Amino acid sequence: MFELDVATRHIKSRRRQTLFSIIAVSLAVGIIIIFMSMMSGYTSILIDSTTENQAHITIMPKEDEDYIYLYHGLENHIHTLKGVGGVSSYLQNEAALQYKHNAEGVLLYGINPEDEKRVVNRDKYMLAGEFVSIDNPGSRMILGFKLAKNLDVNMGNSVTVQIPGAEPTDFTITGIFQTGTPIDETMAFVNLGRLQDLHGSGDVVTGIGIKIFDVYDAEELANGIDRETGYDAISWMEQNAEILNLMETSESMVYFFYIIIFSISGFGIANVLIMIVMEKVGEIGMLMAMGTSRRSIMLIFLLEAGILGMAGVVIGCVLGYGASLAIASITIPIPPEMYFGMDHLPVVIELKNFISASAFAMVINIVAGVFPARRASKMNPVEAIQSV
């Protein structure tokens, strides 16, 4: 492969310029890998916290009904479906909580804690008390820590629950949870049977939460349940469509940014190659006279673009890796209740990001080489030789 020989010599003969273009590519690749790692980090945090803190599929009542009446049968049916890890029926009710002079509106959830724990790991977020403390139809309540703070209640205190159309009833606080999400301020749990009593509508629920093993199966499973039962089953993706759309939009915006950065580094490579081609006109003519085909001339300069690009990509990957690690190790001074309890910038180092950034860079670099390479290969050998 004499083409490779000639290409490497050309690169070596232009040390400073080639170094410059390699640095440009390295920086571009490095920066983009950092960006991708951070995007991956945010995406995975968002998806993890979403899928950890809520049911993957939620079954809602039929269209013109307020409740799911035959929920026990439905639960049993769902348990037989493949990939289902937990099923928890709930009765949701708006309520006002009152403690001394403080009053707050809440979403009151009646649940069976053992079932609920198989859908969302509520234990994990308990600040005080046990989630299972509401496992029998007593008047006990677990509430979010912000809500507790706003009401100024503590463990063991009694709050008055007011539900439209029901007598005010006192509940004892037996647990406080903290998730780092808005539910800390709006949500309280009581025993399902107890709430059904209070509510007076019999053995009914307003929804069924389902946990599945592979969160990405949610859409398909939900559609299946829709079809089979006639109830409205909503996947977590559907429920969070807005956030997911926003993420996709920002991802495509970022692609635009990638293209700009890579184009700049691509121009750097094109520039060096144009310089080499201009300097080597006589040499190109002589190579042709010695029997180098136009294709080989083209190959020489494409190889040069490839070598410069490859060097830049390798260095860029190392840079990107190092910088991503460094960023991941920075502790951020944010109160832990914000940003889903993070105290580090979310960085996920993924092989696929390195591969796509490298491939993207290589394609642009080779494309950048095409123009100078074509120019070299189209030269008239006589004119090229006489140009010296």
Place this chain on the structure above:
Amino acid sequence: MFDDVSDIIIQIRNLSKIYGDGVEIKALDAIDLDIKRGEFIAIVGPSGSGKSTLLHQIGILDTPTSGTILLKGIDITKMSDKQRSKMRNEELGFIFQYHHLLPDFNALENVMMPLLIKGTKRSKAKKMAFELLKEVGLEDRINHRTHQLSGGQNQRVAIARALVNKPSIVIGDEPTGNLDTKKSDSIYELLRRLNKEYNQTFILVTHDERMAAKTDRIIRIVDGKIAEDSKNRKDF
């Protein structure tokens, strides 16, 4: 008196090359020419008469406006770029007024280049290139680059490079045009010796009549036409 036809390596018929749009320049005007294997030919003539143009046509570096050129019986005017490149690589050696050595390679590597282009193994190419550098008297300069060599030395490297593929035709366009008389004499002697040694055909453009007189045959070109084609007496 009659030449053996099978010995004809270059056959040119009715070859014309017209340059220019608007004002046309007839650089070559219906040239007919036969050249035999092993001939050592000088092409002479005034500046701008078409000497270089003719060499470029024979060297398959350019295409004619009309006419045919047969190299070893093959019509080169009808070849693809790939075939032309292969023919240049295997059958032709070029020596120009400027050496055109690749500045990023040393003397040995420069001479190896036509072999590497052909696809010869590196180790073999190295040996063949070294032999030729020895032949031109530069065996102790093989690792030098062009800027470390004199004009005459560079031209010798260029000659070694032109001959390394054992081409059947060597063309030189004023190969000693940049050298002083003494150096150019020694280059001519070298070319002559190589011509005798390998029975290769040499076609050299020169405006040095003294040099031309030392060749087998002088072709004089004036205004794109052959004005004179004379054989020098070999046994003189």
